[in-house]
Amino acid sequence: MGRSPCCEKGHTNKGAWTRQEDERLIAYIRVHGEGCWGSLPKAAGLLRCGKSCRLRWINYLRPDVKRGNFTDEEDQLIIKLHSLLGNKWSIIATRLPGRTDNEIKNHWNTHIKRKLLSRGIDPLTHGPIHAQAAIHSIELDRVSSTAVLREDVREKHQELNLELQISLPSTHLDSPPTLQKIDRQVICFYCSLGLRNSKDCTCEGTSCRSIKACQSLST
DNA sequence: AACGGCGGCAACCGCAAAAGG
DNA sequence: ACCTTTTGCGGTTGCCGCCGT
Secondary structure (H helix, E strand, O other), rough: OOOOOHHHHOOOOOOOOOHHHHHHHHHHHHOOOOOOOOOHHHHHHOOOHHHHHHHHHHHHHHOOOOOOOHHHHHHHHHHHHHHHOOHHHHHHOOOOOOOOOHHHHHHHHHHHHHHHHHHEEEEOOOEEEHHHHHHHHHHHHHHHOOOOOOOOOHHHHHOOOOOOOOOOHHHHOOOHHHHHOOOOOOOOOHHOOOOOOOOOOOOOOOOOOHHHHHHHHHO
């Protein structure tokens, strides 16, 4: 619990990563795979904390990270997923192959929010901007920064036709053993939100037989 | 050319959950 | 069951480049 101790140790670099640091990190992960972030910096000869290494790898160095502008289709998908999930960037990111949670979060805050506001849409509630909506959004925000399943989820879910079954992104299939150990399982939208016992769960008795898989994929 | 404002993005921070002993 | 360590997430910060004055 509490703050990660690795960041409190001295003698670590901060700020922008240098090319040499990137190359060291890439070379190390190529050989040893992802994971063990706590011991990685020392093993790789990096003066960074493990968290910093992890972030750099996931958000920038990973070979499957898609660079460049977001397409309109991606924007629309982000907006729709955000209307369902709220600020669950990591879950949203699983639906956009090659995009990271950090990238999506930045894109939301810098582009999409403004876009919605200019259209008169409240980015919190995804409804029209007016006083009541504002109050409602504050209330929603307060009650739940986690993904509360709203009344209209079912309706939106159908409208979206997003194949809202969380499966391992194809880009992760090349990932290190920790991920490869998990069979490619498809779970329903409700399980993906951690609502494993929901009456609406549709994966009982089908492919979602592993509770552990549900839990690990929904977090 | 110099300056300040602004937007975009990489990186950091603090927290909580998960994992392990 | 409890404590410590590790991992992952979301919010926030700060740097850097662009643009207007």
